[in-house]
Amino acid sequence: MDNKYLSVSAITRYLKAKFDSDDNLRVVFLKGEISNIKYHTTGHIYFSLKDETSKINAIMFASSAKKLLFKPIDGSKVLVTGRISVYEATGGYQIYVDEMLEDGIGNLYIAFEELKKKLSKEGLFDAKYKKQIPKIPNRVGVVTAPTGAAIKDIMSTIKRRFPICEVILFPSLVQGESAKEDIVKNIKLAENYDLDVLIVGRGGGSIEDLWPFNEEIVARAIFECNIPVISAVGHEIDFTIADYVADMRAPTPTGAAEMAVPNMSDLISLISNLKIRLNEAINKNVNYQKLLLDSIKGSYALKNPLIMYESKKQKLDMLLDNLNKTLLKKYDNSLHKLEIVKKSFILNNPTLLYKEKMTKLDSLIEKLELINPLGVLKRGYSLTYKDDKVLKDIKSVNTGDTLLIKLYDGEINTKVKSVKENKND
Amino acid sequence: MTKEKEKTFEEKLKELETIVNELESGEIDLDSSIEKYTSAMRLVKECDEKLKNVEEQVNKIVTENGTLENFEVE
Numbered sequence: 001m002d003n004k005y006l007s008v009s010a011i012t013r014y015l016k017a018k019f020d021s022d023d024n025l026r027v028v029f030l031k032g033e034i035s036n037i038k039y040h041t042t043g044h045i046y047f048s049l050k051d052e053t054s055k056i057n058a059i060m061f062a063s064s065a066k067k068l069l070f071k072p073i074d075g076s077k078v079l080v081t082g083r084i085s086v087y088e089a090t091g092g093y094q095i096y097v098d099e100m101l102e103d104g105i106g107n108l109y110i111a112f113e114e115l116k117k118k119l120s121k122e123g124l125f126d127a128k129y130k131k132q133i134p135k136i137p138n139r140v141g142v143v144t145a146p147t148g149a150a151i152k153d154i155m156s157t158i159k160r161r162f163p164i165c166e167v168i169l170f171p172s173l174v175q176g177e178s179a180k181e182d183i184v185k186n187i188k189l190a191e192n193y194d195l196d197v198l199i200v201g202r203g204g205g206s207i208e209d210l211w212p213f214n215e216e217i218v219a220r221a222i223f224e225c226n227i228p229v230i231s232a233v234g235h236e237i238d239f240t241i242a243d244y245v246a247d248m249r250a251p252t253p254t255g256a257a258e259m260a261v262p263n264m265s266d267l268i269s270l271i272s273n274l275k276i277r278l279n280e281a282i283n284k285n286v287n288y289q290k291l292l293l294d295s296i297k298g299s300y301a302l303k304n305p306l307i308m309y310e311s312k313k314q315k316l317d318m319l320l321d322n323l324n325k326t327l328l329k330k331y332d333n334s335l336h337k338l339e340i341v342k343k344s345f346i347l348n349n350p351t352l353l354y355k356e357k358m359t360k361l362d363s364l365i366e367k368l369e370l371i372n373p374l375g376v377l378k379r380g381y382s383l384t385y386k387d388d389k390v391l392k393d394i395k396s397v398n399t400g401d402t403l404l405i406k407l408y409d410g411e412i413n414t415k416v417k418s419v420k421e422n423k424n425d
Numbered sequence: 426m427t428k429e430k431e432k433t434f435e436e437k438l439k440e441l442e443t444i445v446n447e448l449e450s451g452e453i454d455l456d457s458s459i460e461k462y463t464s465a466m467r468l469v470k471e472c473d474e475k476l477k478n479v480e481e482q483v484n485k486i487v488t489e490n491g492t493l494e495n496f497e498v499e
Contacts, residue, residue: 134435136435152498155498163482166482267476268476271469271473275469278465280449281448285453
């Protein structure tokens, strides 16, 4: 009756089938702490999940393991998703892990991302709301724990860099459940202390320790604070919501102190540098003006004031010259013309002008001669006048009359002896 | 606190820097540059004095009832 004995593999297969057909085991959410973790060269991860009383073996295949957002180590508290089945070779049941998150932190991470998204959408991180951090504050406020590295670092850094600055601590809880309310209360309180800048933060710690700085009320208190706020939470790598909403984010509390106050020696050398630049600038300015003045004083025109007239004089000379030349030319021209006239034929032979007329005159004279009664006398005729009248007939003459006889070359005064009239008519 | 407040150190320093830059630009006439130089030197003196003469401040802590007490970091 060997039939009633099952083979090991048969029962194992049976159990495996049982596991695999159970819907509750197909998708299982488990939380626990990792132990005995082994990273295989194939990329698979073998480990156990345990809590205070129980333990379950687990495997995460390389394909899932490469999607991990953190490196699980022994002791890590994790949240896993997977299916539970039987590994036939060992007959052990185990969870085949598809996803694994850090417990708590994973949830916090989701909450962080959601709050960040929400506040960002509301504009709390906008650059336009960021207040300028004053360069040289008189009073710096610090909201942090009164003990621990953070306040020590901040105060010693300020003392070292800028000891004339007053630091006022607003002691606050910075971790645990009631920390967020305490931080908010102190941020609001700080507004009454005439502060130039407020540092809000704490030293390094686990993500849970830093969590109050990821709380919405803290973010809003920082946003609404009328003092410029520098956030200084944890270490360089830790980013909190407070960092996004603060006017400035410092990587560490020491960094926040360095941002809040200037270095005294830097400031002293800045001022002395400004003093040097000031003196150089004024010297340069004065020298430049002096040079300018010298160059004006030394200018040719001022040194030789006559130079201003020189050109005018020159022009005048030139005009005079031109005038002379023009006059001379005109004179010359006239002279020349005169010469030409003088040299003209007619002037040189003026008789020519009247010779013709003379001839004419001669002929006229001759003609006149011809009709001149006196001319007749030349030919032997004479004229007889009685009482200055020419005698034309005998009737007006009586014996005894005095007559004047004009001859060609003289006159005869005579007395009439007798008068005899011709009788032929 | 509404009475005219003395310029802060930072304001003085900023004013000083502005004057130095102006003078360095060389775009100021001689008269006003001497005037500016004089006021800049006064600012230098004031800033120097502030840095050198002000006493070290003692750290304070706000107590439960809102008053300030000296505070020493252990």
